Amino acid sequence: MIAPMIHPVSSFRPGRIRLVSLILATLSITASAAKTDVIVLANGNSITGEIRSLSRGKLDFSTDDMGTLSVEWDKVTSIRSTTRFQVQTAVGFWFAGTFPPSDRPGWMVVAGTDDVVTLEMASVVQIDRFERVFWQRLKGNIDFGFNLAKANESTQYNFDFGLKYRGQKGFSQFSFSSYLNKQEGSDYSTRNYLENKTGYYFHPAWTAFGIVQFQQNEELDLAIRSLFGGGVGRRLIASNRMKWIAGAGLSAGSEKYYGDDEPTTFSSEILLLTEWEAFRYDRPKLDFTVGMTLYLSVSDWGRVRTDFSSKLRFELLKDFFLVFGAYDYYDNQPSEEVTSDHDYGVNISFSWTFG
Numbered sequence: 001m002i003a004p005m006i007h008p009v010s011s012f013r014p015g016r017i018r019l020v021s022l023i024l025a026t027l028s029i030t031a032s033a034a035k036t037d038v039i040v041l042a043n044g045n046s047i048t049g050e051i052r053s054l055s056r057g058k059l060d061f062s063t064d065d066m067g068t069l070s071v072e073w074d075k076v077t078s079i080r081s082t083t084r085f086q087v088q089t090a091v092g093f094w095f096a097g098t099f100p101p102s103d104r105p106g107w108m109v110v111a112g113t114d115d116v117v118t119l120e121m122a123s124v125v126q127i128d129r130f131e132r133v134f135w136q137r138l139k140g141n142i143d144f145g146f147n148l149a150k151a152n153e154s155t156q157y158n159f160d161f162g163l164k165y166r167g168q169k170g171f172s173q174f175s176f177s178s179y180l181n182k183q184e185g186s187d188y189s190t191r192n193y194l195e196n197k198t199g200y201y202f203h204p205a206w207t208a209f210g211i212v213q214f215q216q217n218e219e220l221d222l223a224i225r226s227l228f229g230g231g232v233g234r235r236l237i238a239s240n241r242m243k244w245i246a247g248a249g250l251s252a253g254s255e256k257y258y259g260d261d262e263p264t265t266f267s268s269e270i271l272l273l274t275e276w277e278a279f280r281y282d283r284p285k286l287d288f289t290v291g292m293t294l295y296l297s298v299s300d301w302g303r304v305r306t307d308f309s310s311k312l313r314f315e316l317l318k319d320f321f322l323v324f325g326a327y328d329y330y331d332n333q334p335s336e337e338v339t340s341d342h343d344y345g346v347n348i349s350f351s352w353t354f355g
Contacts, residue, residue: 035064039071040078040105051081054127055139056279056287057240072281073240076121077105085110086168088126089119090238092204094168096130125238138355139164143323145349154183158325158347170200170207179347191343192216199233207233209247211271218258219343221335227253229271246274251295257335269305270296285315306330313351321351 035050039061049063059071081099087110088094097112108124110117128137143160157180164173179191192215199209213227231249238244249271256264275291290310297303308328313321328344 035062037061037081037083037099038079039076041071042075042077051079051083051085051127051129053129054124056281058281059127070281073124074122078102079108079121084130086126086128086130087119087124089123090125091123092201092235092238095119096168122240125240137165137167139166139353140355141351141353143325143349143351145323145347147348154181156181156347158349160325160349160351168201170198172196172198179345189218190216191219205235207235207245207247209233209249211249211251213253217329217343219340220329220331221258221260223256223258225253225255227251227269229253229269231271233273241280242276242278244274244276248272250298260335267300268298270298272296287311287313287321289313300333303331303333305332319353321353323349323351325349 035048037051038046038048039051039059040046047061047063047069049061049069052060052062052068054060054073057073059073059076061069061071063069078101079099080101084096084098086094086096095110095112095117097110097116100109100111100116102109102118104118106121108119108121110119140163141160143158145156145158147154147156158178160175160177162173162175165171174196175194177191177193181189193213194215195211195213197209197211199207201207208230209232210230211227213225215225215227216222229249229251231247233245233247236244236246250268251271252266252268254264254266272294273292275289277290278288280286288311291308293307295305295307297305306328308330310326312324314324315321324346325348326344326346328342330342332341334341
């Protein structure tokens, strides 16, 4: 029989015991000190926890006993924290600092290194923790929809992926969407769209942006379209209920159509774009987004293209949504092989959001 190995207490060095005790004590102090922020609600209730972020009218607030809460910002009348945050107002101004107590309900104090400002809480639309690293500033979504119909023996799927980074001085936004339709006895019909947009805030309400875009659409007989451009945009509305932006710019790109013996053609266009978002955090949570870009050709005067899309997002569970989408791609001078100048449709998908 083999006797079990027993380490006598004397084999642990006193220095090692002190080191372990110090680490445990430090972790205990850190854990207990991590959630000392305080918010006061309109009904007078005070909650202690940790402010994570404010975005789209929702304050994410972490607590020990109730987990992470999503509190509607207009229900908060007071906020206090010794942690440094970045704060953005509806008109686009940024402030950085801690949140000392305020003696006025509905107002918050931001104490920076050099100055102290008092802001009406209704005017605040964004709060981010100052120490958050790059990957913690990422937000995104993954949408997937699938439809199988026996009547015409067709299979359809749609996939969307979005990723956005937003900082104090600018943003970067990547999006990709793909659609496939297969019917018995016919070829596949596909549509793919990839875009990356990067912007720099040079004024509280103004943004300079650059855009890179690639498209493929068999319905419009488009094998590949590439676009590179840039311009300026203005924030027309920014609140905790909606956002509206509009912009204009110039682009250059190339096109190639299926079955076209002509070589790849190059073009330049004027861009006019707008996007409107509305969101509600009462149950059930709803997001509604409408975006449209108008392309006016400079190299082929008289040609007009439009890209339109809309999404209604209905929350089923936390971070999981049912999405109703609609799209319309229009070209008043499509390829000669195409019988329609529109490609439009609707889809239903499930979505997971993160960040």
